[in-house]
Amino acid sequence: MAEPTFPSLLAEETRDSITEYLSTTFALADDQARSAFDEFLRNPETGIFRGPYLKLRTPYQQVASSWTSPLDWLPKGFIPFQHQAQSFDRLSTRGRAAEPTIVTTGTGSGKTESFLIPLLDHAMRSVAKGEKGIKAIILYPMNALVTDQARRLANYLHDDPKLSNVTAGVYIGGTGRQKVPTRNQLVDNRDVLRQNPPDILLTNYKMLDLLLLRKDDSPLWENASTTLQYLVLDEFHTYDGAQGTDVAMLIRRLARIFHAGRVLA
Known part of the structure; x- marks a missing residue:
């Protein structure tokens, strides 16, 4: 039976993989520049990676039960916003x-x-x-x-x-x-x-x-x-x-x- 994959662990693995890829791609010889680049990649507050974020979208308002359609046809069971x-x-x-x-x-x-x-x-x-x-x-x-x-x-x-x-x-x-x-x-x-x-x-x-x-x-x-x-x-x-x-x-x-x-x- 396969072990469950938790979103938080998956996000961390993805972040580490991208960080390693970018560090390898932009292999800087200057120590100060390399340190600044590493800080940009890994700092949890000012770095490239933020979050994770939870985005909540409020539902669109549906019509009241007393609404009368101005149309002669509506899809079956359709209740409009x-x-x-x-x-x-x-x-x-x-x-x-x-x-x-x-x-x-x-x-x-x-x-x-x-x-x-x-x-x-x-x-x-x-x-x-x-x-x-x-x-x-x-x-x-x-x-x-x-x-x-x-x-x-x-x-x-x-x-x-x-x-x-x-x-x-x-x-x-x-x-x-x-x-x-x-x-x-x-x-x-x-x-x-x-x-x-x-x-x-x-x-x-x-x-x-x-x-x-x-x-x-x-x-x-x-x-x-x-x-x-x-x-x-x-x-x-x-x-x-x-x-x-x-x-x-x-x-x-x-x-x-x-x-x-x-x-x-």
Whole structure:
């Protein structure tokens, strides 16, 4: 039977290994410099290693039991945090237009659900009315984020019968291989997306720029001037400098093309 490994002992062993590695790597010939370097590595108060620290994160506040959802759809058993509920209030299109919204909360606070659930709720109602065309665009700064979020969205669409008629697609370059959605994958074949524009489109800002210019992609935007209600910029804080300017101009062009006065959410 293996002996248990205690975190405190493991931390000490790791610290000793790193200290030995640094001492060997920076083998100083001068005694005074070597002594100062050793002090920097090993002193428990002023050295490089501190702690260990215990970090406690207070839980996010959930809605009160009396809360009434402004949406017609929520994931089964889902109880939102207070900031998610506030986002739902602003982004709901039940009987009114959505309001421009910025969600800024900590890691693990459910920022994705803050906008994704209202988008799915809107798409469900819109599809039930027979409206065809892209209803929401979600922009990501990196394709890796698109792939990760596409899996989550595919799970929602596959697992809930209420969303069985809602479609979503990924357009991030290439011809795409997925022609039929699965539980973990969205359609990414460009020909399929052009023939049947999805209700929710996941892409990046560079690709969106191309989609608005290329003639072959024009079928993708059929009816979008009347159906497009949401433009979501995930990881909004990454758009700074010249990139931020490019994205700002892209948003203005998108609004002008579809004659949308308030497409941001």
